[in-house]
Amino acid sequence: MERSFARSVLGSYLDKAKPGAIWYKSMSGEEADPALDRFHSARKLVELAVIPLSSGKQHTDFLELHFSARPGAVQQALLNIISGTLVRTWTNRSPGLYAEACLREQRAARKDGVQAHLLSMENPAQLSRAEYRVCVLLSKGQPAKRVQSDLGISKSTMRTHLRNIYAKTQTSNMSELVYQLVSVDTFAGQTPRRSSAA
Known part of the structure; x- marks a missing residue:
């Protein structure tokens, strides 16, 4: 309310x-x-x-x-x-006690690498806004060229977004990324590894 x-x-x-x-x-x-x-x-x-x-x-x-x-x-x-x-x-309450407990739980969850879906509000892969938009369109089954066209971005910008997304999502190609995006599995958000470009 x-x-x-x-x-x-x-x-x-x-x-x-x-x-x-x-x-x-x-x-x-x-x-x-x-x-x-x-x-x-x-x-x-x-x-x-x-x-x-x-x-x-x-x-x-x-x-x-x-x-x-x-x-x-x-x-x-x-x-x-x-x-x-x-x-x-x-x-008789202790002001701030509940808020502090929530914050403590949130910090612990981050430390433990709490799992959440890649496109959830938690944004476990820490995607930028542009990268997130690319992922949303890919998750809807659109091919990379159509995503590039819909977003009005150049081929090199699309390639850069994909390179960053692969690194952040610990995937190495489009098939792995799309599987992660449509999978019901969760993403732990661990430190991403470096991977090759699209």
Whole structure:
């Protein structure tokens, strides 16, 4: 979600809301927020519950729960029961601990050469943007001449791209490269070896 809708529900109480209190969109006296209405409409949602977790001078933290049906009495009671626990957990957290754990895992994955598909977002072969475009077209079955034509590049530029791609993907010819590109196998991203030109 790109933005918070807490202000749409709490309005002028945004900075004064008591942590743990539950505020519902349907019970809010605030004007309708067109952005919230569009967000709900696009996702077939009807209700929003906002639970303030902490309130400070510089910022206030909220938990937003969006529902596809209005919570009934039992659901509301359960939310009331857990809201205090949510606030205590949030208050007692170690800020940055989760982000640091994610970063640590990412660093370890890089060190271990985590495997990912050549054309995945991880870009394990560290292809440049131009090299990536060449690989995408090759993976669709286009011959090198057609890729060169589609990208509007010269023969020598295409040859340079292929030489770099072979080195980065640890392949030595077009057949090996195309196999890597269309294979369900993953690429470890180890240090590439040098290979001959196209």
